[in-house]
Amino acid sequence: MDEKPQRFEKLDREGIGTSSMSRQPMYKHLDTETGKRTAIRRLLLKPELQDSFSQSSGLPSLNAAQEEEEEEDYYGVPCMTIREVSLLKIMNHKNVARLVHVEPDNEERFLRLYLEYAGVDLTTFLKENPIWASDPKVTKDLVKQLLHGVAYYHSVDAAHGNLRPHNVLIDIDSSKENVQYNLLITNLQLLPDTLQSNYKAPELLLGSKELSPAADMFSVGCIFFEMLKKKPLFETRHDQIDKLFRLMGTPNEDDWPGVTQLYGKKLSEYRQLKPKNLSKSLFLSDVEPAGVHLLSKMLCLNPNKRITAADALKHRYFADIDPEQQFKTTITATASSSASTSASVIP
Amino acid sequence: IVSAFDSEIDQVLDSDMIRRFRNDPGFVSARVEAVNWILTVHAYYQFRPETAYRCVNYLDRFLLSTTLPKGKGWSLQLLSVACLSLAAKMEEISVPLLLDLQTKEPKFMFNPKTIQRMELMVMAVLKWRLRLMTPFDFVHHFISKRSSIGFQSECDQKHV
Numbered sequence A: 001m002d003e004k005p006q007r008f009e010k011l012d013r014e015g016i017g018t019s020s021m022s023r024q025p026m027y028k029h030l031d032t033e034t035g036k037r038t039a040i041r042r043l044l045l046k047p048e049l050q051d052s053f054s055q056s057s058g059l060p061s062l063n064a065a066q067e068e069e070e071e072e073d074y075y076g077v078p079c080m081t082i083r084e085v086s087l088l089k090i091m092n093h094k095n096v097a098r099l100v101h102v103e104p105d106n107e108e109r110f111l112r113l114y115l116e117y118a119g120v121d122l123t124t125f126l127k128e129n130p131i132w133a134s135d136p137k138v139t140k141d142l143v144k145q146l147l148h149g150v151a152y153y154h155s156v157d158a159a160h161g162n163l164r165p166h167n168v169l170i171d172i173d174s175s176k177e178n179v180q181y182n183l184l185i186t187n188l189q190l191l192p193d194t195l196q197s198n199y200k201a202p203e204l205l206l207g208s209k210e211l212s213p214a215a216d217m218f219s220v221g222c223i224f225f226e227m228l229k230k231k232p233l234f235e236t237r238h239d240q241i242d243k244l245f246r247l248m249g250t251p252n253e254d255d256w257p258g259v260t261q262l263y264g265k266k267l268s269e270y271r272q273l274k275p276k277n278l279s280k281s282l283f284l285s286d287v288e289p290a291g292v293h294l295l296s297k298m299l300c301l302n303p304n305k306r307i308t309a310a311d312a313l314k315h316r317y318f319a320d321i322d323p324e325q326q327f328k329t330t331i332t333a334t335a336s337s338s339a340s341t342s343a344s345v346i347p
Numbered sequence B: 001i002v003s004a005f006d007s008e009i010d011q012v013l014d015s016d017m018i019r020r021f022r023n024d025p026g027f028v029s030a031r032v033e034a035v036n037w038i039l040t041v042h043a044y045y046q047f048r049p050e051t052a053y054r055c056v057n058y059l060d061r062f063l064l065s066t067t068l069p070k071g072k073g074w075s076l077q078l079l080s081v082a083c084l085s086l087a088a089k090m091e092e093i094s095v096p097l098l099l100d101l102q103t104k105e106p107k108f109m110f111n112p113k114t115i116q117r118m119e120l121m122v123m124a125v126l127k128w129r130l131r132l133m134t135p136f137d138f139v140h141h142f143i144s145k146r147s148s149i150g151f152q153s154e155c156d157q158k159h160v
Helices: A047-055 A064-072 A079-090 A122-128 A136-155 A213-229 A240-248 A259-267 A289-298 A309-313 B002-006 B015-022 B025-044 B049-065 B073-091 B112-125 B135-147
Strands: A008-018 A025-031 A036-044 A099-104 A110-116 A168-173 A180-185
Touching: A008 A036, A036 A079, A036 A099, A079 A099, A079 A110, A079 B073, A079 B112, A099 B112, A122 A168, A122 A213, A136 A180, A136 A213, A136 A309, A213 A289, A213 A309, A289 A309, B015 B025, B015 B049, B025 B049, B025 B073, B049 B073, B049 B112, B049 B135, B073 B112
Parallel strands: none
Antiparallel strands: A008 A025, A025 A036, A036 A110, A099 A110, A168 A180
């Protein structure tokens, strides 16, 4: 974050969290060409640097001998970096943060991706706007936008892989009579908050390494719950599986054929439990039944049976929203508008 | 498939530029040589046909938007290696090391650092638009259309 180009100005007061890669605070940057806010994501150009990079604080600079060695087995710019950037470059959807600019740092150790940033992240939104956030219509509108963004990712054969509240940005536009919310999915590598809340799908927790659309949908389910109840579904990382099985039941061959073969060893550590009533055990009695039903489809343990983003959008939970017009609340803009920023509405 | 076309606009080669280059015999023969080397290495590693298409597309788009230093054969060779490496990384499941990629008697050898720098330059010049439609995508598309009438094919899994 040392030298930055003229085009982007660091907005010192607008920190957004701590980078999980460099363990340094991250700031928003102003794109002086468009006047819009951006956030930086870094992608390594040398994957083998990852370890020394994440230990950071006493960051050992690579000595010459090590560098010589690297030369021998060198692949150049990593595959994943190339694929990811070229994918982000063609992404064009109002609910997905645009890639504004890419540049390597001076030593060509990593790439800086300037991603569109607007409003505040979901956690901050829920905290700062308790009244708006408690409106079931607002929740429905936001979940729908989230699903539209995720469905777009999946429609271009991509999975997001890191859906969590800090990657969901909400911009409140209270300039008009009807308050509008615009949701943006981004992908910043930030450290989780003090709470080690978790949004990973069960198949990933059980050992699968494959990012998939289905795994994204489980994360959407966790985020959906968080919007409904203003707290994470799984507050601690270590007992997530335990809590999940107590809720959804321990997976067995009947509802997830092949599960024993895939994860049998790990599964044997858990007791056989039966699924519970979601509405009761998650205290969702104030939520309309269709919403609870949709949530249960998203949290389905078997990734093959989990609802897809496209199907979720057709779910009856959204039946009462006008499909053409985005939902508009009638709350006038007198309520707290501290979080509102320049709108990122894309025509 | 319509959205796929939208992303194509950047990848169309400017026909005026092509005409100008066609009249430059030195350029044409240098390009032919570069493409021949690419195809030889492509065959050696048994890359997928898409990789060759991509690679030559990157090469041409780069050549049309930037001028390489004249009379320096190494620059075109460096460009070829970088494009081939990028194309392989976009398309192939396993990619050879940069040193191994420079096989089949290239006129010049480059160290991996130089190639990485060139890769970055190529991507910047192409505005990072490395995803593109290839004729092969149409084949997959039509096969998948056909398979929906009851024709089983392994290609359709990916594209339906």
